[in-house]
Amino acid sequence: MSNVLILGANGQIARLAEKQLLSETKHHLTLFLRNAKRLEVTDPDRETVIEGDATDPDALNKAMAGIDIVYANLGGGKTIETQAKAVVQAMDLAKVTRLIWISTLGIYNEVPGAFGKWNHQQLDGGYLEPYTAAAKVIEHSNLDYTIIRPAWLQNNDTVDYELTHRDDLFKGTEVSRKSVADLVTKLINDPKKYVKDSLGVNQPYTDGPKPSFY
């Protein structure tokens, strides 16, 4: 059993991961989010809610007590680099070392072909740049991190994914949030896996110039 801190706990992937972690594991979940009244606790013995902002190192420090694994499901465009710095600082201070960090495809210019071009057209100019900077903060830390780079996300009720690694070209165009939640659950259950790696996650056989829903 691990004590897992989930940052951005009301995020769409985070909520799927929380559901899966509660039903399939015995881990204790500390759920960190802004505006905490939005989140419904289903198992008070295994869920602790903390209201806070991930740009605030003090709030993060308080949330780190007794934590074994941090799963950061954060967003927020331009502030994501500030959040990455605050998370690394708080983890270092608390001597918590294992971090799972959700990022995005394209941060290494690793998406090939027409889809890679389209992806840049969609994400350059305010999204990809801060996500790239945030990933650098994580990679330059001393943490045992795994960065996850999902393909374009959809909400299909399927778990079907394959992985690429830090220096591979990205595969496919899309993936379900449920698949990413499944990968997060597997990493929390087996935290020595994919340490200091950066995983692309895609649904197999979805190669093409755009995701199917565009």
Ligand SMILES: NC(=O)c1ccc[n+]([C@@H]2O[C@H](COP(=O)([O-])OP(=O)(O)OC[C@H]3O[C@@H](n4cnc5c(N)ncnc54)[C@H](OP(=O)(O)O)[C@@H]3O)[C@@H](O)[C@H]2O)c1
């Ligand atoms: N959409 C795509 O196709 C795609 C593809 C690849 C990667 N991604 C990225 O994957 C990540 C996870 O996806 P998702 O669907 O779960 O995203 P999501 O639903 O937008 O969840 C992100 C969470 O981050 C939280 N957050 C943002 N700034 C925060 C702060 N300063 N302090 C605390 N929490 C903060 C948000 O909280 P609030 O609810 O309080 O705003 C939100 O709940 C996102 O970063 C997304 O950009 C998306």
